[in-house]
């Protein structure tokens with residue numbers, strides 16, 4: 001469990017707002033790991049060991065684990081158990097369903113007694129509305145992270161539709177802020193949408209934003225910070241492939257660390273520029 005003030009404290013201490021994405025794909029990990037009983041966990045463990053002083057958050061993407069059935073679920077549970085407990089550990093599940101089904105998803109990812117896992121936060125698609133979101137809010141100290149403006153090309157299909165608030169993604173942010181406070185609610189905004197951050201901050205001045213899309217998807221960290229950073233930082237910037245697949249040789253963990261360090265160093269400059277540290 002990690003509160004908003006603990007998260008801000010970690011950001012100031014580590015001079016980083018990096019979230020390392022554990023999108024661990026069996027076809028992309030180094031060959032030599034495949035002789036281990038759980039190659040996915042072994043890979044994650046070494047990435048975590050190599051990066052934990054440089055990041056404040058980890059984000060395993062559920063699809064990469066669920067696609068491997070029972071084995072994948074075991075890798076996810078082992079990974080959760082291994083994650084440092086002072087980082088904000090996000091399950092990127094992008095769930096969204098009616099209330100009693102959401103209760104079960106919340107149990108799956110937040111209730112260690114039921115499932116063996118208790119992540120600090122979960123990504124949720126907001127389009128089924130309030131009753132699909134509130135079941136997650138019953139868990140003290142847990143965070144929900146709603147998709148607002150995604151990095152996907154298809155974000156234009158629905159998210160930019162005009163509404164009385166400007167666009168649909170702005171309505172999502174405004175409405176969701178009536179359901180929970182900035183101590184429990186974050187939004188996903190893609191790094192590829194940096195110029196929209198100004199509008200987003202009008203509706204979400206205090207919420208942390210989870211920002212994927214730097215690295216492999218080409219988003220600019222500098223632009224994201226220019227338009228999206230607050231006095232508390234207010235950003236968690238994710239990179240998955242750019243870090244974890246920096247090399248697929250025996251040096252993969254060192255190469256991942258080098259990429260994470262590059263981002264951390266840029267983040268330190270941005271935090272200093274904005275007067276956060």
Ligand SMILES: O=C(O)c1cc(=O)[nH]c(=O)n1[C@@H]1O[C@H](COP(=O)(O)O)[C@@H](O)[C@H]1O
Nearest residue numbers: 061123150151152190212216217239240241
């Ligand atoms: O919710 C997310 O994390 C997410 C939202 C979004 O708009 N775009 C996006 O890329 N993501 C996730 O962020 C990660 C990005 O990975 P890389 O492009 O490899 O850094 C993946 O796990 C995506 O599923």
